[in-house]
Amino acid sequence: MNEKRYAIVLDTKKCLNCKACTVACRVENEVPHEDGAYRIWVTALELQGKFPDLHQDFEPSQCQHCQNTPCESVCPTHATYKTPEGVVLVDYDKCILCKACMTACPYDARFVHEHHKAIDKCTMCYHRLAEGREPACVETCPTKVRVFGDLNDPNSQVSKLLDTNRYYRLKEDRNTNPRLYYIIK
Ligand code: SF4
Numbered sequence: 001m002n003e004k005r006y007a008i009v010l011d012t013k014k015c016l017n018c019k020a021c022t023v024a025c026r027v028e029n030e031v032p033h034e035d036g037a038y039r040i041w042v043t044a045l046e047l048q049g050k051f052p053d054l055h056q057d058f059e060p061s062q063c064q065h066c067q068n069t070p071c072e073s074v075c076p077t078h079a080t081y082k083t084p085e086g087v088v089l090v091d092y093d094k095c096i097l098c099k100a101c102m103t104a105c106p107y108d109a110r111f112v113h114e115h116h117k118a119i120d121k122c123t124m125c126y127h128r129l130a131e132g133r134e135p136a137c138v139e140t141c142p143t144k145v146r147v148f149g150d151l152n153d154p155n156s157q158v159s160k161l162l163d164t165n166r167y168y169r170l171k172e173d174r175n176t177n178p179r180l181y182y183i184i185k
């Protein structure tokens, strides 16, 4: 099989909430420093345990690159589309800023890019993938929370991680079939 099926597998237990991923993404993709403009974010989950044995987990997130794409279905101009590898992208030139996709996305993954006058979101750093490089967040994370790869390659690290670990995906009840997988530990 020649076609690739890109995915990201995350081990959130490794996340330090250092936000290096969000900074790397902002620099790589020229995400503006404006309120609500983000392609990637880290949520601090509830504190667990009792003082002094407290513990907190962090959940990095971004566009889930759903394969059942509500954002794509509602887009009247087909500005939102999927690449052959399953990466969900936005064609700025076709976007009329109706914001239907922002409402349809269950993950709040989209924002208005004021400079491009179009909707923006995580692209899995598609421009880097074409050069054989990993997404900036994957490369930068000091603890390697994310692993990027091809699900159609049984020897890829993502395939092996999913074969040998239990995992969940965000908001599975929405039937979006995301390509981001969160390992359960
Ligand atoms: S760079 Fe890695 S460790 Fe730091 S916040 Fe992002 S995912 Fe967590």
Ligand code: SF4
Residues within 6 Å of the ligand: 062, 063, 064, 065, 066, 069, 070, 071, 072, 088, 104, 105, 106, 107, 108, 109, 110, 121, 176
């Ligand atoms: S997370 Fe939102 S923007 Fe990304 S593919 Fe899914 S519905 Fe679309």
